[in-house]
Amino acid sequence: MSTSPANPRFPPGPPLGPVIVTGGCGFVGSHLVDALLVLSPTLSIHVLDINTTRNRVDHSTFPNVIYHRVDVSDRAAILSLFQSIKPATVFHAASPDALGQSLAIFERVILQGARNMISASLAVGTVKAFIYTSTSSVVHDNVSDLVDADETWPVLDWPRQKRHYTLMKAKAETEILALNRNNETGMLTTSIRPSSIFGERDFTQLGKIVESIRQGKGKWQMGDGKNLYSFTYVANTVDGHVLAAQKLLGAHGKPPLADDIKVEGEAFNITNDEDWLFWDYQRAVAALIGLPVKKEDVMVIPAWLALFIASLAEWITWAVTLGKGRLVMTWDAIRFVTIHRTLKCEKAKKRLGYKPRVGMQEGLERATRWFIENESA
Template identity: 45%
Template sequence: MAQELLKKESILVTGGEMFVGYHIVSYLLTQNPNLTISVLDHPSTVPRFPTVAYYDVDFSSPLAVTTALRSIRPTVIFHAACTYSLALPAPTFHKVNFQETENVLAAAQDIGTVKAFIYHSSTSVTEHGTSSLISATEDLPVLFAPDQEFPYPLCKALAEKLVLDANGQHGILTCSIRPAAAFGEADTETAEKLIQNARAGRANTQIGDGRNVYDFLYVGNLAHAHVLAANALLKGGRGPGGRVDGEAFQITNDEPWLFWDFSRAIAKGVGHEVNKEHIRSIPIWIAWCMAFIAEWWVWVVSRGQGQSALTRFGIRYATKNRTIDISKAKRVLGYRPIWSMNQGLERTLKWYQKE
């Protein structure tokens, strides 16, 4: 339990004022409200916790990050700071998701107090985006250039390799948590965009035949997995069923849904229920062409600096089967989802209705 192993630790959560980091902090405090927690991030609209110390730090500055860590002297780091948007230029992905991870890891190695470093990765590091995944395990090879052509999974793969290669150095044990498509409160990507789509009257539109199966993940379960990993690293790198340090673990809700059923469940939750007879299907090839034109137009108008919100990468993700095997996390970490998909959706929608 977090209150047993983490109560004497100085815990740092990078990105603690954004989606995943915020939920890691929240989950830790529900386990033990007396934990010593610090957050490195930029101020946002999510509520702050009164017992947490917040530091506004430029992650792109190695000196700023190291100075902050020397002040905090963390023993456990949950590195969740990243960008979640898929609609960004490739250099931004590389800067935020790789170079800034490099800065945080280097600072952790420099200060000499850190014992455990948990990296927030992505299941997309093994995906090339052109074919479906069925019960995919961690045995699939992580893809790098030129095999990986998309900037988001590429930079996450590079950052994950950096962290896992550092395992055992400078007294730090490391591991990586690879979530499936996460959703939940304060989610500015999946949930918020689907809510906006529903309110704009587009929830009845789907791409393809709507039969593609998908693994999602409620963010509270993701936070739970992070804490299980931290506990194991503090025990010397061993979980209930084997070695944790130097390893990557896929995490889902272990409850696959049809992708477009999930979209329509969110629409229903905000008062825009879609009847089956009103569903309008767009052929995948037409959507792909629309995305190609949108990408090209934004590239021209922005002189290569912008990225279209509609992308071929996004079309592929929304139309493929994507199921993830989490047997390793179950066996080694002892992971089991705490909240079901329906419970996660209920909590998410309640939060958005309130906020």
Template identity: 40%
Template sequence: MSVPQKITSLGKVVVVGGCGFLGHHIVKLILERLPASQISVLDLRTTANRQDSPTVSYHDGDISDLDAMQAFFAKTKPDVVIHTASPHFHLPAAVHDKVNVTGTKNLLKAAQDSGVKAFVYTSSASVVLGPHTELVNADETWPLVTGDAQPEYYTTTKAYAESAVLEANRTPTSFLTCAIRPAGIFGEGDIQVLPPMINTYRTGKNKFQIGENENLFDFTYVGNVAYGHLLAAQALLHTHRILPTVPLDSEKVDGEAFFITNGQPVYFWDFIRAVWHAAGDRTKLSQVWHLDKDFAYVIGTVMENLFWVLGKKPTLTRAQARYSTMHKYHSIKKANARLGYKPLVDLEEGIKRGVQYILDQDEKAAQKKGQ
């Protein structure tokens, strides 16, 4: 089986979480590259990031409600499901269970019952990251880290959901699944990567760094992640066409997970400084203070405990101290070989687009306030 090139439409596709950060970029890319597709966006609320297109419809729905999902799928009868919905990282554990685990299993059940051909799940590159592990060119052979071994409960639920998706592959035989593991998604509309970095610059906290900036880290432009999802959906449809034939292990996409990154691991603080520079920063390296990583970890511990008592979020946490000084980058050889994935937008251009989006939004807000 060669890398698929002839899928020109996804048919009827449901993008779950299609009004979210990644989801709406996927919808946009489908419209650009596979315009004959009929897109149904399913989200808890569909008021944001809507595309003005006659081929896109919007539907409010709660994926933790199995009956509602079965009714929706019975009505829309999709060929493809791309499931990007996930709660914010900092929400309570019960919410992560409800959405990531129960919600994903509900979608799988509804998809199986309604005859869906292809199911693509947005997992996380962090599912292989343990508390004492650094990721150096990590690939898909690395084991999942869950439960007590996984310090982030959110990541545990993403891993459980991924496992459920891959275990559901070919049950029935015509139901094909795979998982995409993006790393450090940023770009237009993100709320977790670029905005805090720019806020750090604007509040004058950009004149220090933790550690010696020797650790390589993966950041991934959102358009590239969206592209990875489209390639995965096309590959699953390609496999569906040749059923019951099973591809060679070296070509297999269904039942598999794939890391998707920019393929440009960068020194952690170099990325942040590039973001600050795009936002207007001209601080010289000679003006930057270096904070020892162990000392920063201690400070993070103290601040977490203090701010917990106050019911507030600290400006420095143990997780931030660790992430800013550890190696965390991945291999995309498997995605390249089996999906034909190559990043569409390089890191420099992605930073430029993402920061400019924030600057434009700020300008619009200022103009509106001044009216």
């Protein structure tokens, strides 16, 4: 079997193409396309997205990247594309915004979308490797401290998992991993669980932080500021995806490896392996956009007080709007920024050969520089 040429970013490995990347015009998906082109500039890549007007590569430079406007919840359309493309590798990264969507949308896009991708992969019979973009939240109730969580932690179901986005992600991941080798085509599957992704092309998370800082809220801190977080720079995130794909392609058609080294049927945490204090992250962004916050200017609101105020505000809003109103700073949101949330990525380092190439500070510098240059574009 021929292998892809070696480069500084990825080891040599079996050819991945043709490749499908769902959500390939989105934040993570577009970076995944970039990484695949680093691996092989001539790789046949088909991007499936509901909006194909953003984050496209230059067609004159990469005519091998083809864009298809399609909704992953449209089963017939997905199957038709698979039958035409006949992919060997599928990266399923498409996902709606985790905030502000209804359960119906999460179920349709995340769960039904994943089922459509699985169904098409099995129907076409050419898919050897299926890599799912999950979330580290599948093991977290989002209100308790999460300290050094690894992949042995159980995936939470309702009622312990109350976030509909995460609940649907967990269900999709479980179904995808259960299909590994349990199909007529021998397709191998794996799941990547990034933690708090940041980087270029992110207007959502970074945009909210920048907006808050510009409104003068960068000085405020809820809680004692000692809560650690595991973040992941987006280029490191997609490195984990590509490395996993290489491992699956290398294992396809062969007997399973030992349980302590195999990649197929497994989930992998991906982080920057460099935990930061949550509020240091916010203040690093403030400094990088030219609005630094001095230590003596930080205004601390005790966590208990912030949570009490949020609960009171939620109750008043519910009463006044008859349950129809929604707040941005809810009890859950306040709690989320005052807890510890750290994860271990030793499994990815050992089995995938993963190593974060870009550190936290450099990643934030790249992300904020891109944001400032593009926010008015």
